Amino acid sequence: MSEPSKTPPTSKDVRPGPGRKRSEASRLAILSATRELIGELGYERLSIGGIASRAGVGKDTIYRWWPSKGMVVADAVLEEAQPFYLAPPARSGSVDQDVRAWVHALARDFVDPVRAGRIRAVTAAASEDPATAERLYERFTQVQRTGLIDRLRLAAEAGEVRPDADFGAVVDAILGSLMYWVTARRADLSIASVDSLLDVLLRGLRVAPESEPEPADGRKA
Amino acid sequence: MSEPSKTPPTSKDVRPGPGRKRSEASRLAILSATRELIGELGYERLSIGGIASRAGVGKDTIYRWWPSKGMVVADAVLEEAQPFYLAPPARSGSVDQDVRAWVHALARDFVDPVRAGRIRAVTAAASEDPATAERLYERFTQVQRTGLIDRLRLAAEAGEVRPDADFGAVVDAILGSLMYWVTARRADLSIASVDSLLDVLLRGLRVAPESEPEPADGRKA
Amino acid sequence: MSEPSKTPPTSKDVRPGPGRKRSEASRLAILSATRELIGELGYERLSIGGIASRAGVGKDTIYRWWPSKGMVVADAVLEEAQPFYLAPPARSGSVDQDVRAWVHALARDFVDPVRAGRIRAVTAAASEDPATAERLYERFTQVQRTGLIDRLRLAAEAGEVRPDADFGAVVDAILGSLMYWVTARRADLSIASVDSLLDVLLRGLRVAPESEPEPADGRKA
């Protein structure tokens, strides 16, 4: 979940060669110090020097393995990310049940102040460095997005939801809402609101009970 | 749209007193230079000194009137924000038409690279300074949010949409999606996706055609 | 002792014309505030803004009448300089008595901590601004120097001291010693040391008791 990002020793391309091996202790100390300092200072006031000093590590050891502060933060947060929401939703029941259960689990995590702080840190990191954004998207967002989309597609095949909806847009609305609540609105992310949004979305996705003639009016494209 | 932020001369509480008056030319030069530099450098590489130098202004003149880089950016962007999406959606037709028209207009703005860059800048500013976040929320997000919510409430009174939905959550899903697309996903915000999301949401909000028995299953709270 | 230095209303060249007259109250407040702040902060940490604020005066009122911080300090100190050492030494006795009495009076002033602080301030002012140095030399040092030299010349005419000595050099040694003690050596200026120096100098100036054959050896030029 956080191998060297700069020179990833992908399998065999690096000869074991002479020289001291990378210190796992240092790597862990750096990521752990980073998580601590995110909690104490937030992303902006975090500094590479501060992490090195807290971790009892030379600054160069950080620069040797990570290209930027954002990447360190990304790895630090990813390392402790809960595994359950990197797994796709269950397929054992109705879409409603499965999606709701999965989103609830994620939302509960977002509600925790420590986790929310890390989400904000990681968001700030992404917003100032495209490479970090890319990494986070690949390793975090995309996994969730794909999992949810696939579950919806399965439901479509099962005839539970309309097959012609843009599932990507729907999933983005769910994940975007959560992000929006912990970053932009900084407010009370309530489980009730999440639930209510899911109500509307799932109802909107449901196959028309009869021959409802299309949304009809107001469509642009 | 960008009166002094530090000592807002709220109506009459500031006597015209002695001393040179604030230079409107400087204020405009600062905000204009800020917008230019956001486009050229992005928020992170923007510096107070750089703004001052580009604007032909002393750094103190910036620090005298704004408490942080974020606030300068907020004012710079707010000053040129289009007025139409600070106005509420029209009430002249179906909810579908009115909401769609309003969201389209906003989305078209988000698609413009210059505007999108400013949105990202303003988002970064908000994510590193709560005071800036607060200002932006008050002056930008809240206005839009309230406008949309009120339009939905009106529709509820008119029997167009279900009155028991959490309109706040729905609106946050719309605005959150847009934010999410220009910041986190950094991807192609397509009008088609926006439209598709609106389809699902509006359909989900529509009053049940008959005695649909409630979402029923999977509800948590 | 401290008329306007910038635009000295030398007699008649300025028509009395209409317009408000210079405020004597402001002038006094400025010089007085300057003396206070010299005591509290020393010359280096003194600022024009600080003087203006302490004096309850606009900065421009200072800049209108004085060209530099050094000049304000010069005037502030000159205004309260004791008159006795701006008068020449008495001519009522032996050179020894007259010179010693005059130098004692001056030295006693230099020993006072407040006065010594002002001397140091004025010295710093002179060392950073030639115009201030010039003004202080004219109004302070030169007066003393000329007075002492004249007294020694009178003694030479009276046959009390050797007429071929360089009285300027001797007087500079006296005044230079005092300056040196309060500025460079920052040490204990003791009246005893002054006395001892005067012993040596006056003895060295005394006419040779008999046909002493000249210093003879070691002369360079």
Add this chain to the structure above:
Amino acid sequence: MSEPSKTPPTSKDVRPGPGRKRSEASRLAILSATRELIGELGYERLSIGGIASRAGVGKDTIYRWWPSKGMVVADAVLEEAQPFYLAPPARSGSVDQDVRAWVHALARDFVDPVRAGRIRAVTAAASEDPATAERLYERFTQVQRTGLIDRLRLAAEAGEVRPDADFGAVVDAILGSLMYWVTARRADLSIASVDSLLDVLLRGLRVAPESEPEPADGRKA
């Protein structure tokens, strides 16, 4: 003549420890740039940033090793101070010859415009910062003072000069005069004046040729 002033590695108290060593090249570049800028701008208009920029060095490298502008100037000037006047006067002849030779050498240095400029700079530095004054006194003035006093004391033992004079006061008059000429009087320091002062002082120090009864009159203490 200019080891680190902040953390002087006095012999063994600093373990050689890990970490990059202080760059001698930077140290020399800083002191050399300082001397250049003293000549071009004078002490007052000298700035740390200017020194750093001229030396091709970061500001921090200056602040790391010197506590103030004054100290940098002190080290810069001390480093190129001529060694001869930090050595005591010769003891190879009459006091007259030895003292005169030594003072001439010093005075010739003071006459040189570049050296005089440095003396003025160092004086200004001392006058605005006690710590700098202390350092300069220890490393420069005190050495000269002690050397001269010792030579006079030796002469006293040899019966060349009166043993009861305050040699400190006499030496201060010599050194003070020189300082006074280059700083306060800003005037023509002429070798002739120095010589004349030495005439008077040395004559005044000479043992009374016969039973001269004491200065007698006018003595205070």
Add this chain to the structure above:
DNA sequence: GACTAACCGAGACGGTACGTCTTGTCTTGGG
């Protein structure tokens, strides 16, 4: 008694320098 010019307080202005902080690189000595 109005006019008018200069002075005054206040304080904003464009600048320069400050001393601190952080960045990313380089160097040293030890493992």
Add this chain to the structure above:
DNA sequence: CCCAAGACAAGACGTACCGTCTCGGTTAGTC
């Protein structure tokens, strides 16, 4: 070759003053 320590060049930070420039408001004269 890795690592901790830490010096280095670069440059942004926010503060303090500089000396200049409006602002209204206040005094004197002169019409």
